[in-house]
Amino acid sequence: MSLLDIKNLTLEIDLASGWVKALDKINLVINEGQIHALVGESGSGKSIIVKAIVGALPDRWRVTADRMTWRGQDLLTMSASERRKVIRNDISVIFQNPKNSLDPLLTLGEQIKELVPTYRLESFWFWQRAAEREKIAIELIHKVGIKDHKLCMQSYPHQIANDVCQKFMIAMALVSEPKLIIADDPTRGMEVTAKSQILKLLSRVNQVRKLSVLFVSHDLLAISSMAHYMTVLYCGQTVESGKMLQLRKRALHPYTQALLDSAPSFRKELPPKSPLSSLDGTIPTLQHLPIGCRLGPRCPRARKECVVVPAVRRVHEHYYSCHYPLHWDKK
Numbered sequence: 541m542s543l544l545d546i547k548n549l550t551l552e553i554d555l556a557s558g559w560v561k562a563l564d565k566i567n568l569v570i571n572e573g574q575i576h577a578l579v580g581e582s583g584s585g586k587s588i589i590v591k592a593i594v595g596a597l598p599d600r601w602r603v604t605a606d607r608m609t610w611r612g613q614d615l616l617t618m619s620a621s622e623r624r625k626v627i628r629n630d631i632s633v634i635f636q637n638p639k640n641s642l643d644p645l646l647t648l649g650e651q652i653k654e655l656v657p658t659y660r661l662e663s664f665w666f667w668q669r670a671a672e673r674e675k676i677a678i679e680l681i682h683k684v685g686i687k688d689h690k691l692c693m694q695s696y697p698h699q700i701a702n703d704v705c706q707k708f709m710i711a712m713a714l715v716s717e718p719k720l721i722i723a724d725d726p727t728r729g730m731e732v733t734a735k736s737q738i739l740k741l742l743s744r745v746n747q748v749r750k751l752s753v754l755f756v757s758h759d760l761l762a763i764s765s766m767a768h769y770m771t772v773l774y775c776g777q778t779v780e781s782g783k784m785l786q787l788r789k790r791a792l793h794p795y796t797q798a799l800l801d802s803a804p805s806f807r808k809e810l811p812p813k814s815p816l817s818s819l820d821g822t823i824p825t826l827q828h829l830p831i832g833c834r835l836g837p838r839c840p841r842a843r844k845e846c847v848v849v850p851a852v853r854r855v856h857e858h859y860y861s862c863h864y865p866l867h868w869d870k871k
């Protein structure tokens with residue numbers, strides 16, 4: 541059974557100009573033990589999908605879906621408190637800017653110890669429990685590769701470097717022994733070494749603990765070597781999803797291909813100093829969404845049929861939404 545199963549998730553936002561569909565029939569399935577990459581340009585709706593999963597959207601926004609289940613339980617019909625309980629027990633989220641997610645007035649040690657769930661404590665007396673919390677926190681801090689646990693635990697969020705803070709967030713995410721970690725662009729703005737350390741850490745967590753990871757990023761290159769499965773978003777629509785290797789080898793959607801082509805490492809035949817290819821134009825704002833396939837105005841293969849939203853098609857485990865997919869030219 542899949543952990544998370546989302547079918548046709550639609551999110552409408554009320555802007556000054558009226559209601560707009562920020563997410564339009566999004567599909568996302570995450571299986572146990574899988575690293576799933578959710579990829580798309582800035583503004584494609586990755587963060588609001590994360591917020592929709594954990595139920596952190598403003599109440600006035602309209603969320604509908606044909607199916608949105610967590611381990612078979614329907615998230616949409618659950619009461620707010622039931623849903624909070626499910627999320628607290630099973631899902632941990634790591635946000636883009638780790639320092640914004642921490643309390644600036646508490647030391648890191650105080651914050652991680654507070655998160656240790658009581659079921660992980662064996663002692664009865666509170667002073668023994670405090671020591672147990674400390675032990676669990678230190679173990680986790682070491683596990684994520686922070687050597688000086690004392691310095692880390694005594695520091696306030698503003699006193700530590702961003703990459704150490706992100707590793708610490710991963711330690712915090714592991715405290716509750718979740719089934720799924722959602723990492724919302726955790727390496728954004730980091731330099732290459734720090735980025736690769738965070739990626740390796742998440743990959744190790746996945747292998748050692750069999751933990752599922754939903755890795756949200758606009759950086760296809762960063763995650764392509766670690767993710768098993770990938771879903772590509774464009775402007776609030778799912779354009780393609782499938783096994784990472786399959787998508788890299790034979791993408792069917794022009795947008796996925798454009799993303800792959802814009803990453804130098806996927807183009808081995810590229811002569812030095814030649815320009816990287818990219819799609820013309822930019823992602824539209826919510827106020828100016830094109831009708832039908834939202835890639836239409838930027839798509840090199842667009843034809844008149846593209847004013848109708850393409851249905852999801854399936855080839856084995858590979859899903860795509862395009863009237864004129866690559867390699868399948870209509871006569």
Ligand SMILES: Nc1ncnc2c1ncn2[C@@H]1O[C@H](COP(=O)(O)OP(=O)(O)OP(=O)(O)O)[C@@H](O)[C@H]1O
Nearest residue numbers: 553562581582583584585586587588589758825826
């Ligand atoms: N609170 C909000 N009010 C109005 N529109 C919003 C709000 N939050 C997000 N949006 C809009 O929803 C769309 C998707 O935003 P989202 O932050 O999910 O994109 P993203 O893919 O995560 O981008 P990034 O990679 O930059 O974080 C954008 O057009 C954004 O302007």
